[in-house]
Amino acid sequence: MLGTNLTLAANLLRNDQVVAMPTETVYGLAGNATSSTAVARIFEAKNRPLFDPLIVHIADLAQVNQLATSVSPTARKLMTAFWPGPLTILLPKQDSVPDLVTSSLPEVGLRMPNHPLALELIRTAGVPVAAPSANLFGRISPTTAQHVEDQLGDRIDYILDGGPCQVGVESTIIRAHDDKIEVLRFGGITIEDLHQATGLPVITATRTIDESTGQPMSAPGMLTSHYAPLTPIEIIDSRELIPRLQQFSHQRIGLLIGQPIESPLSSNITLECLSETGNLVEMAANFFAALRRLDAANLDILYATPFPNQALGRALNDRLQRAAAKRK
Ligand code: TXA
């Protein structure tokens, strides 16, 4: 069921049920993070392997100390600068955090989402909320309540509708050291933002994990294939795009581009242009919804051109590469 009844959603959370909740990044599949039963239901609802840990969402800074054993000064600084917002910070976990939440890893990922309904829901439920993106495992992340309904409507009790997500890509995941910041997943807070707020070097620890091993991941969100449409998708350099389109003119092609291109397109091409003005914030906000529309359009193949490799463009390129990666 899809609606705006926050009391109902909070009661379901208190009863260890899962509900979809809006955040500024993507919709999350929320459950009581202190209950192994609720957390198990999240994994079940999205067919998620148990080795892929969940981010815990909080609404008040006081909750940090209930979940983490220590907080570095850099982590504190980043919380002040970016919370509520699309930044997940890995911290050593308290024993009270169920192992299921962190897939037995020693750290827990914490984030305070910047969405009024998410914050109110967490406060009303009175518990921290574990929430992965509210899609089936490996598939495209949802940025509207309807996206969640389409994919998980018959598997979960309630979808709290908070409108379309403003940021559109997931949170940035980091470790905050005294002398550097380690980025494990590019996302809504950019490397440039992190450096500016702290003056510290920002290094990327992105590492690709082989999903067939089933080992606990030391780095998050790193499955080679992720965010994937069912239609084959290929990334293609913008210089090679037009010749390729001409070569395959007999196919029904979906084209995903960040900003307008000069060339006229023939009628076999379905176009999704994410920003008329080439604005990266707008591109991010539109990305997953556009990918979904193309995937639903019954096309033979999707082509996408890379984004500028800066700011939010890095997060978008990361999503695109994983969407295009071959599934094992
Ligand atoms: O913006 C977001 O982060 C969204 C919204 C709903 O908050 N959530 C989200 O969750 O993207 P999910 O589960 O789709 O991706 C979270 C990633 C996972 O790939 C997981 O492996 C990693 O974060 N992660 C979570 N907790 C971790 C931990 N304790 N240690 C290492 N990686 C962790």
Ligand code: MG
């Ligand atoms: Mg996800």
